[in-house]
Every structure is written in structure tokens, then in C-alpha cells.
Amino acid sequence: MPDATGLELIAQELREAEGLGEGVVLETLFFRERATLTIDPTLILPVLEQLRGKGYAFMSSLHGVDYYPHEPRLGVHYELLDMERVDRITVKLRVPSDVPEVDSVTDAWPTANHQEREVYDMFGVVFKGHPDLRRILMPEDYEGHPQRRDFPIGGEPVLFTHNESDRIGARR
Amino acid sequence: MSELSEYRKREQSITLEPLDEPLIAPVDEEESSQELLTLNMGPHHPATHGVLRLLVTLQGEVVRDIKPVIGYVHTGIEKTAEDKSYWKVIPVVERMDYLAYYFNAMAFCGAVETLLEVQVPPRAQYLRVIHMELNRIMSHLVWLGTSALDLGAISMFWYCFREREAILDLFEMSSGQRMHTRYFQVGGVIEDIPKGFTEKLRKFTKIMPTRADQYGDLLNKNEIVLQRLRGTCPLDAETLLSFGVTGPLLRAAGNPWDLRKAAPYCSYGDFDFKIPVGTVGDNYDRFAVRLAEIYESVKIIDQALEGLPEGPYITEDRKVALPPRHELATSMEALIHHFKLVTEGFRVPPGEVYHPIESPRGELGCFVRSDGSSKPARVHMRDPSFVNLQSFSRMAEGSYIADLIATLAMLDPILGGIDR
Numbered sequence: 001m002p003d004a005t006g007l008e009l010i011a012q013e014l015r016e017a018e019g020l021g022e023g024v025v026l027e028t029l030f031f032r033e034r035a036t037l038t039i040d041p042t043l044i045l046p047v048l049e050q051l052r053g054k055g056y057a058f059m060s061s062l063h064g065v066d067y068y069p070h071e072p073r074l075g076v077h078y079e080l081l082d083m084e085r086v087d088r089i090t091v092k093l094r095v096p097s098d099v100p101e102v103d104s105v106t107d108a109w110p111t112a113n114h115q116e117r118e119v120y121d122m123f124g125v126v127f128k129g130h131p132d133l134r135r136i137l138m139p140e141d142y143e144g145h146p147q148r149r150d151f152p153i154g155g156e157p158v159l160f161t162h163n164e165s166d167r168i169g170a171r172r
Numbered sequence: 173m174s175e176l177s178e179y180r181k182r183e184q185s186i187t188l189e190p191l192d193e194p195l196i197a198p199v200d201e202e203e204s205s206q207e208l209l210t211l212n213m214g215p216h217h218p219a220t221h222g223v224l225r226l227l228v229t230l231q232g233e234v235v236r237d238i239k240p241v242i243g244y245v246h247t248g249i250e251k252t253a254e255d256k257s258y259w260k261v262i263p264v265v266e267r268m269d270y271l272a273y274y275f276n277a278m279a280f281c282g283a284v285e286t287l288l289e290v291q292v293p294p295r296a297q298y299l300r301v302i303h304m305e306l307n308r309i310m311s312h313l314v315w316l317g318t319s320a321l322d323l324g325a326i327s328m329f330w331y332c333f334r335e336r337e338a339i340l341d342l343f344e345m346s347s348g349q350r351m352h353t354r355y356f357q358v359g360g361v362i363e364d365i366p367k368g369f370t371e372k373l374r375k376f377t378k379i380m381p382t383r384a385d386q387y388g389d390l391l392n393k394n395e396i397v398l399q400r401l402r403g404t405c406p407l408d409a410e411t412l413l414s415f416g417v418t419g420p421l422l423r424a425a426g427n428p429w430d431l432r433k434a435a436p437y438c439s440y441g442d443f444d445f446k447i448p449v450g451t452v453g454d455n456y457d458r459f460a461v462r463l464a465e466i467y468e469s470v471k472i473i474d475q476a477l478e479g480l481p482e483g484p485y486i487t488e489d490r491k492v493a494l495p496p497r498h499e500l501a502t503s504m505e506a507l508i509h510h511f512k513l514v515t516e517g518f519r520v521p522p523g524e525v526y527h528p529i530e531s532p533r534g535e536l537g538c539f540v541r542s543d544g545s546s547k548p549a550r551v552h553m554r555d556p557s558f559v560n561l562q563s564f565s566r567m568a569e570g571s572y573i574a575d576l577i578a579t580l581a582m583l584d585p586i587l588g589g590i591d592r
Contacts, residue, residue, distance in 0.1 A: 031524070032286050060416065060418075061526065061537050061552075063539055065541055079554070086435050088528075109414070114562050122250075138243060139243070146248060147251055149254075153252070
């Protein structure tokens with residue numbers, strides 16, 4: 001892991017990098033020996049490319065988080081790994097729930113393909129430029145994004161014999 | 173018309189006149205070999221090891237494209253986990269990858285322990301290592317048995333399940349359950365190993381290498397197995413890494429990445445073991461690496477048994493772990509702690525943590541976000557099967573459909589982990 005100073009250095013390098021600018025890193029966090037960069041969601045592709053150049057060449061995980069009720073509400077986390085130095089860094093970004101859009105990183109990181117589809121399925125984050133953005137775990141005709149915090153648990157009625165008559169069109 | 177035989181007369185057989193035009197147009201060899209056929213394999217195909225559906229595009233017998241369709245056993249475990257207190261999440265996450273339940277529990281407990289900053293006592297860490305490595309052997313045995321079954325070797329299945337049974341007996345002895353044992357707790361393990369466990373485990377570790385030798389002899393000298401595995405569907409380490417593939421699949425391609433060695437957790441650094449690697453990354457290497465891993469796991473278990481430290485098996489922090497049973501009768505404080513833990517559970521300081529470990533299939537990472545309450549705000553499992561499956565179409569493209577089956581077997585996907 002980069003230590004707290006190392007993380008600040010990386011953040012500074014990102015700010016000074018060409019085409020990124022001062023506002024790229026919104027927050028740095030060193031928590032429980034883990035380094036986290038929160039970045040401007042529009043700059044995800046160049047930031048990941050910069051970090052790849054610094055050795056973080058393996059994307060081990062991409063997952064979504066819902067920060068309900070805080071805005072911007074939906075988060076996407078990218079877990080990067082440097083296999084040479086055995087070093088991890090987490091890149092986080094947050095998008096508002098009314099325009100939940102972020103660039104897809106699938107072209108540069110093929111591993112993100114299924115994982116972005118999962119985040120789209122579960123949280124409704126739209127990955128612009130994803131080659132095949134469909135639901136992956138839920139049925140294709142499913143409505144809503146079940147991992148959102150305001151999505152009720154057990155909201156799906158299950159049809160048994162005792163509640164069969166509730167079914168639309170059932171005549172008994 | 174030729175004269176009818178006695179038999180045809182007796183049967184009142186009739187003879188049809190030849191048609192002027194054939195009913196089926198003659199097949200144009202050139203054209204038919206270019207035609208693409210999209211075939212639906214699964215979800216209930218025995219060789220898909222679960223409910224995996226593959227949309228396979230074939231040109232003759234050659235695979236041109238594979239689209240995996242998943243989600244048939246999606247049970248919303250991550251969502252369920254958000255509605256349970258931390259210690260009640262363990263049994264639900266265990267059911268994700270149903271062949272690696274100790275690993276699922278370890279990834280989750282590790283993440284929560286990091287958030288809580290709880291120290292796990294050395295004895296608990298060693299007990300965890302013993303159970304995880306037994307689980308790794310068990311998982312590889314199921315893989316070996318079912319994969320050999322896919323290749324037509326039925327007897328392997330029975331041999332592998334014989335040893336698996338011995339491991340499940342050990343699990344039953346230490347925790348009372350054969351699968352989904354709930355043995356790992358936040359801060360340690362639920363109970364110390366019972367009397368007689370060590371002897372039974374020693375007996376097992378003594379016999380397991382010889383059994384693995386037998387499996388190796390049965391398969392490594394089997395011409396059919398060799399022809400079906402050697403040189404089929406190789407994929408280089410660089411492509412595998414771009415797809416996020418880890419575990420035995422990556423090691424088969426020659427990259428010795430293993431979190432147990434690279435970033436030791438749970439006192440894996442104390443043990444002397446090797447990381448088997450392959451050379452070209454074909455199906456045979458994938459098979460050989462997993463078989464070799466069984467020996468290494470046995471070695472780790474032996475060392476952990478030998479050096480098993482004395483001391484508590486779960487953290488002494490009463491805010492996290494239940495007090496011992498005998499204290500409840502004498503100590504008011506213990507009773508209060510017990511009541512608080514059982515009713516509300518413990519609260520975890522707010523924060524986000526990603527905790528990766530090495531499961532039998534690769535990097536299993538658990539992401540936990542806490543908002544300070546007694547229930548996690550988000551639990552996500554980075555399941556290796558889910559990520560590894562993406563590389564499947566690249567492996568099997570351009571090979572025969574029979575090799576596709578062999579490759580899927582060597583990929584070792586667990587659909588419970590993929591769909592969660």
C-alpha cells in the first residue's frame with residue numbers, strides 16, 4: 001500500500017498531469033492502511049491511464065455503492081493493484097442519481113465488462129461507451145435497480161397456492 | 173421390381189417407387205462449411221457445472237463465439253446482507269461460492285475485522301488456515317472429479333468424492349456442519365477444535381498425498397485425457413491479466429501470483445509452501461497446477477498442526493465476541509454483553525474496506541461499507557468465478573466444441589459465486 005505521504009504524492013502527480021488539472025482529485029483518504037482517491041467522475045479514463053503508467057496495471061474489482069441519502073448518491077469503485085510492488089489503490093467516484101452517467105472503461109480494461117454490467121443492473125449507473133450494456137444478473141424485463149438502498153427487501157410477491165386468487169385474471 | 177422374398181411377402185411389405193426429385197436438396201459442401209449455427213448450451217447442461225447458459229456460435233464443429241448468460245441462481249445475497257447484523261451476514265455470504273464457504277466467511281470477517289481493528293489471536297489464525305486449506309483441497313477434489321467426468325473418466329469422480337467425504341467429516345467434527353459451517357466468526361472461530369480432531373486430521377494428511385499420487389497416475393498416464401487437455405485452448409498470462417483472471421488459471425500461464433505469498437494474511441507467512449506454476453497455460457497446465465496445489469495445501473495443514481499455538485480461539489474483546497458460556501452464570505457484565513450481541517449485534521465504525529484473499533479460484537475480495545450502525549451498508553463480493561468467466565470465450569474461440577467442454581471444466585466456474 002502507498003502510505004499517507006505516498007498517496008498525497010500520487011494525488012499531486014495527478015493534479016499536475018497533462019489534461020487533468022487541479023480539480024481532478026476531490027479527496028484523498030488513508031483509512032485502515034488503505035489508500036483511496038476520490039476523483040472527478042468525468043476524468044475516470046485519463047486517471048486510470050495515469051495510474052496504469054505508475055504500475056497499477058491490474059484492475060481487481062469494480063463495484064458500485066449507494067450513498068443514499070447523500071448526494072451525489074451513486075458511487076463506483078475501482079480497485080487497482082500493482083503486482084510488482086504488491087500495492088493497492090482504490091479510485092472512487094460519485095455520480096448523482098438523476099444523471100447517473102460515467103464513461104465505460106471496458107476498452108482499456110476488458111475485465112470491467114461484466115462488472116460494469118453488474119453495477120448498471122444493480123444500481124442503474126449508465127456506462128457510456130460500454131459495448132453491451134444489458135442487465136446481467138436480474139431478468140432482462142426487470143424494473144428497478146435492486147441494490148439501491150431505497151429499493152425494498154421482499155418487495156417481489158411470490159405466487160403460492162394460498163395467494164393464487166390475487167393473480168390478475170385468476171377466477172376461482 | 174425384383175421378386176419379393178418370403179419374409180417381405182409375409183410382412184406385406186411394399187416397395188416405393190423412386191422419386192423424380194429428391195426431397196432434400198443436395199448439400200453444397202463449400203456453402204455448408206461456411207454457415208454459422210448459434211446453439212444454446214445450458215442452462216441445464218450437465219457439463220456446465222451449474223446453471224450456466226452459453227450461446228455458442230459454431231461453424232461446423234468449430235467454436236466462433238461464446239456469450240455466457242448468467243443470473244439463473246441470483247439470490248440477492250448482497251442485498252440480504254444489508255438487512256442483517258454483521259455476525260448474521262456470515263451464513264449468507266458463505267452460500268455464495270458453495271464450494272469455498274470458509275473463504276467467503278474469511279473474506280467477510282477479514283473486512284469487518286479491519287474496520288473494527290480487532291486482532292485475531294494466533295490460534296484462531298492457525299485454525300482458520302487449517303480449515304481454509306482443507307476447503308481448498310475439497311474444492312479441488314470436486315473440480316477434479318466433475319472435470320474428469322466431463323472428459324469421460326467416471327471412476328475419478330468416485331475416488332475424489334471419497335476423499336471429499338473425509339474432509340466433510342472433519343468439518344462436521346469441528347463445527348457440526350458439513351457444508352456452510354459458520355465456523356469463522358468476526359474475531360476468531362466459534363469453537364476450539366474438539367478432542368480427536370488432530371489425530372483424525374493427521375490421518376487424513378498422511379493419506380491425501382498418496383491418493384493425489386494415484387489420481388495423477390490415473391490421469392497423467394491416460395492417453396485420452398492427455399490428448400484432450402494438452403495444447404487445447406491456451407491463453408497467455410497478459411491476456412488473462414487484462415481480463416482480471418487470477419488463481420490457478422493465471423498460475424497455469426506461468427505467472428506465480430498468489431495472495432498467500434504476495435500479501436500474506438492470516439499468518440500465511442509462517443508456512444513454507446510452494447506455488448505451482450504452469451508453462452503455456454493450456455488445459456493440461458490448468459489441471460496440473462490444481463493437482464499440485466493439493467500437495468502444497470497438505471503441507472500447510474501439517475505445519476499449522478505442528479505449530480498450532482496455545483491460547484484463545486477468539487478475540488477477548490467482549491464487544492465483538494460472545495463471552496464464554498460459564499461466565500454467563502456468574503458475571504453480570506458478561507450477561508449484558510451477551511444480550512447486546514445477540515439482540516442488536518456489534519456496531520462497526522463507519523468506513524469502507526476491500527479485503528482480498530486467495531480462494532481456490534483466485535482473488536476473492538469482500539468490500540464492506542459501514543455507516544456506523546450494526547448492519548453493513550453494503551457488502552460486495554468480488555467473486556473470482558464471475559470475473560474469470562469473461563476470459564472463457566477468448567480461450568475457446570477457434571477450437572472444437574469438445575474442447576469447449578474440457579475448457580469449461582478446467583475453468584472451474586461455480587455458479588453460486590457468479591450469480592450470488
